Amino acid sequence: MSAAAIGLDAGSTTCKAVAVDAAGRIVARRIEASSPRVDEQAARMIAELQREAGGVPVAATGYGRKRVAAGRTLTEISCHARGAFALTGAPGVLIDMGGQDTKIIEIGERGAVVDFAMNDKCAAGTGRFLEVILGRLEVPFAQVAQLRAQAQRAVSISSTCTVFAESEVISLLAAGEPVAGIVRGLHASLASRVAALCRRRPAGGVLMSGGVALNAAMVAALADALGCAVRVVPEPQLVGALGAALSALA
């Protein structure tokens, strides 16, 4: 393998590590559910990649970045901007939706961060919102996109709080509202909260990354809420780790 740098993104839900070559392309990747013992997990994942890479610079980002033995640490905001820019080659707006936070990053020329907004204090604006309620509805992830598309209309979910929304959904089901409509409403609800953070909506559309970007229903709902196209970056969960690796490369 021709690895030249390693980047690690110690997120609160998943821990991601990538190795990149000198041109900045991903040559190896790892994703695991986050362990509370961040330092051990990070060290192990880095070591695995280093075994193949042979001792290259490491940079860490994410929630647990300070617990990682790395040459450099950077916030996930800078890393996501850098990673997204490397994948698209153009400035733009990136919406990163993870399990426990949502970031909106305005990326400028050369991948610099122009502005950013975060929702990391309230679960209702993050992937956790969907996880909790879809779990309660017993809707498997594989069916979500199809259900949303099927719905005649979105059943309005007014609660801003995940806990309240959960009980609201139970009541709606009891009142006979269709699951498809509720699924659509849930996505619309989350999308509107995210859109409220998103100041700039370029005509060309926005980018999306993070675990939630794998949910096609969410991508569609976000496009509706923003009124512009939403393009999911390739390997959306790895953007942060990629950005970190690119920083280590520099």
Place this chain on the structure above:
Amino acid sequence: MRLVHIQQQRQLHGRRALAVLPVHYPKELLTAFNVLAVEMWGPPGPPRGEDAGRLQPYVCAVARNALAFLASGGADAVDGVLFPHTCDSLQGLATLVPDFGGWTRAAFVFQHARDAGRPSARAFALAELRSLARGLEAWTGRTLTDERLLWALRLHEEIDACRAALLDGRKNSSLGDRELYRLLRRGEWLWPEAHLAELRAARAAMAAEPVQRGLPVLVTGYVPEPPALLDALERAGLTIAADDYAAIGRRVVRWRGAGDPWPWLAQRMLSHPPCPTQSADQGARMRWLQELAQRSGARGVIVHVQKFCEPELFDVPAIRRALPLPSLVLEGELEAELPAQAVTRIEAFAEMLRAGARAA
């Protein structure tokens, strides 16, 4: 430390202590009456005790923490409380506590003259000061003479001059942000003459040459709490170059008076930098911030508001529009510890500024 000082002031100098809620109040008047002002900008941390639940969670932490503190006996070292009529939350606190329980000792209210440019406001400022003075006379048993008031005015003008010098000339100060703020915030409870002595010493220690610091930022907001915030800024490579905190820079009066002490005192009350709690002219505040940013060479602005604080929050969009700089909005709840989310935001902001600086 604060407690010891309050007790010493009483024992050695017969000075009573008055706890004062934020933001603006006639400290000069209290000094003239030989009363020690002990400002209550917290305490930080979640409100504790039975009375913590008497204010709903959507009332700001300033009011909630103050209520819990007063009602639990935390302020029993002081002899009375002064509530400036700053905003809706403090307006409510000032009736809740004396009327429905939580404080049985003396309680004073001071009402501000808003939209100070008007003749009615200036006349009211003077009248309200005289009214408070009468209340303090009755409470302390002292008569206030013009000479005494003049003395207090001059003392506080000196203090403001030193504070202004330290804030404006911070590039030349060997004190880091944390030390500087610690020094300035001691003024919230020290007897003014003691505070002036400390300020003079710090001023004398200022270097002739600028000291190398991090990237300069302008900070506007309520209060620099928790102190760990200042450490986070330093570690992220940022330095506060201009201060518009309600607790600090926004109360530094740079205007000098003379003559009749009462109009002088009233004018001082109306001469601090524009504050949303009192001014009807948002444009004036924005121009002040623009000037501050320019003078200080700030590369970014941090808006550090407290959750639910209307006067600060209503100005946030205007601040972002008015200043041609990257901005970061940090929202706190008077936490005792700085949350990790805030640290990440600060670091991301610093990374953003540095990348911008390199590109420039």
Place this chain on the structure above:
Amino acid sequence: MTLRRIEYELAGCAGPWLLRLQEWQKARARAHRPRKPGPFGPPLECTRKLKELMSLHYLQGRYADGAVPVAWVTSGFPVELLRPLGFHTLYPENHAAMCGVQRLTTGLSEAIEREGWSRDLCSYARTDLGCVATGRTPAGRLPRPDLLACCTNICQTVLFWYRALAAHFGVPLVVIDTPFVYGELKPHQLQYVRDQLEEAVAVAEKVAGRKLERGELAEVTRLSKEGARLWGDCLAMGKSRPAPWTGFDGFFHMAPIVALRGSEECNAYYRTLLDELRERARRGIGGIRDEKHRLLWDNLPIWFAVRELSTLLAERGFNFACTSYTNAWAEAGANVDPADPIGSAARAYTHIILNQDLRNRLSILQRLARDYACDGAVLHSDRSCKPYSIGQVDLRERLAHELGIHVLLLEADHNDPRAWSAEAAETRLSAFMESFA
């Protein structure tokens, strides 16, 4: 007269006919739908007139800017100063309530949250600022203000809100800053309000381009006083058993005394309403069919859930016989005096319920509960109205203890449905109602 002015006047004349046509069309459509028997008594006939009155006001508003001077005014502002100067007045709070009822606040607020406006700010302000930013309004179009007029008697927040509006529109802002009454108002504080009123007149005169004729001011003051008395008489009908209307009806019929105070239209409306209420009381017709319990409501209404809540309560025989909010508008205006318009306005507007201490608040709630024979109370803990909500935890206990009645503290918001959990509220209200058994 300019063309614009002609349009404005025409809208005033033709308006009622247009609206009547609309109403007739709607009534025809309704006639084809069978009416379900519900827990409410027959609807008030007057409601149709109310809708007409307010719709006409907003319709005329569309043509107001450029025709007559336009002022955006806070609900507690002494509007008597502006009426004789020919201002068309718009009340952003009233307009925001209209948006709230139609559940438009979420969209309007989201539109401005992107610009950095906090969701924790007053939901009336966010609704209004959202309208200003997007131009979206159920009233079709709002006239641009030439003057902004705010009075801090209802809250200090209006100062922060209106100064933002002033910066946006670039027009003068008059502030009547009323010192809060702790115990008793001091003479110099009253003088401050009087002085501010005179200063406000000078600014308003400049904007309107004419002088305030003191005789006209006295006349408008007289109309205000009469309007407040009529409104008070309407509210007092709630003392009958059963109360001839619901407390929530009161929230809607309050619009004229807030937004049209000091006008003959306002007073004429309340005379009509009063007649109808008297007739209903005479015939024993209740706002709800089966009145078992009478409640007091404190704080603003939950505009977006008025119907649901009203129904939930009516089904179990609960009616709101009185509210501290609707009552405030009867008390404020009662104290103005045509013989001393400025002086009496200074006193009256400074002593409204929200500008006085909690001891006064408690005594008002106690008095209302007694006068209207309430056996329970609901205190709406309004997330975005701190001046009204601070102290409610204590008020709840004291009311319950001193009057021996059931008191519920209900968490919600007056305009933002996102701060509301219908399920949680329903559960709490149901449990509350069951506790009366």
